[in-house]
Amino acid sequence: MTFQEIKEQDSRYILHTYGRVDVALVKGQNARAWDGAGKEYIDFTSGIGVNALGYADPQWAKAVAGQAGAIQHLCNYYYSPQNTGLAQELCQAAGMAQAFFCNSGAEANECAFKVARKYGEKRGASTILTLTDSFHGRTLATLAATGQEAFHKDFQPLNPGFAYAQANDLEAVREKLDGSVCAVLLETVQGEGGVVPMEEGFLHEVQALCQEKDVLFMLDEVQAGVGRTGYFYSCQQWGLSPDVITTAKGLGGGLPIGACLVAERLRDILKPGQQGSTFGGNPVVCAGAREVVRRVSQPEFLQQVREKGAYLTEKLSALPQVEAVRGRGLMLGVKLKKGDAHDVLVKCAEKGLLILTAKALVRFLPPLTITKEDIDAGLGIFAQVLEEI
């Protein structure tokens, strides 16, 4: 099939919910990928932070294929050692007590909302407080949780029970934390909102406020989690103790999985029949996720993510067209002095570099396993494109 034929098929049979770039990948290997005509790309996207171990990692592929050939699915009325094994390994890596498995970040947040509502029920508190410029997903409840009006447009009425406070503004959070609030949900580094890190002091103070008011402190680590920031969960860098962590993207290494992790004091808060998912905890997906957790949770692996992030930040900051670089680890946003981020993305793709944008910024989420050689190769193309805009 030629690229033109693929594009025509897409145009005819797929609902146009994505602004696509003229790239169709058929094969990959760590941070390199190829299209059907053999054109090579360096990948600074990892499928929006999903392919934590890069494309087609041999050990991950072996774990997944092995499980597919053993037993591919069983219903959640039965036990699966892949499922229970992942739950233990993930809870231990995260410092949490129990996991609920689902299939995406939005579903992980949906579960967190149910935990929060149930927690607040006895004192009549049901509002979930989130931050401006947050992103929590596309289902109707996570859309309501997303503090960006652009996403709400055309989909009224929104689910009730959500409120928003200015990010990095403790007084704004304090003002909104009245008796109706059962939980605060926030990203430690806002991803889709423009790669905006929350200040360490703000995070600690919001956590303290939550404790004081008996409100759950919940972190959406869907993008920032699973090694992305150089810590297994980003909150571990600052010694935070969230009541709930939601996680997805990088967790499956490329297969759909999400999880809502709860702390000890919320053990068994949801009862049989109160939450479920047909595919949640699927053994093939869990086999892949176990390989991801095993590798990414190793201190040397996380150390390397931090080093690569520091290296990339330093090189990017030295480019004359770059105004600022922000983010953590291998979750980086680049503010350009001039030029449109989307134009830069298109030009990079033409030259064989895949990147992302977030609001007006260029965004990089390379696979955590990217080599220094591939970082340099990608930076070379990026620098060349910036010279031409």
Ligand SMILES: *Cc1c(COP(=O)(O)O)cnc(C)c1O
């Ligand atoms: C991507 C993302 C989500 C939504 O995840 P899906 O798997 O697309 O449902 C939620 N929260 C954050 C922070 C995200 O980056």
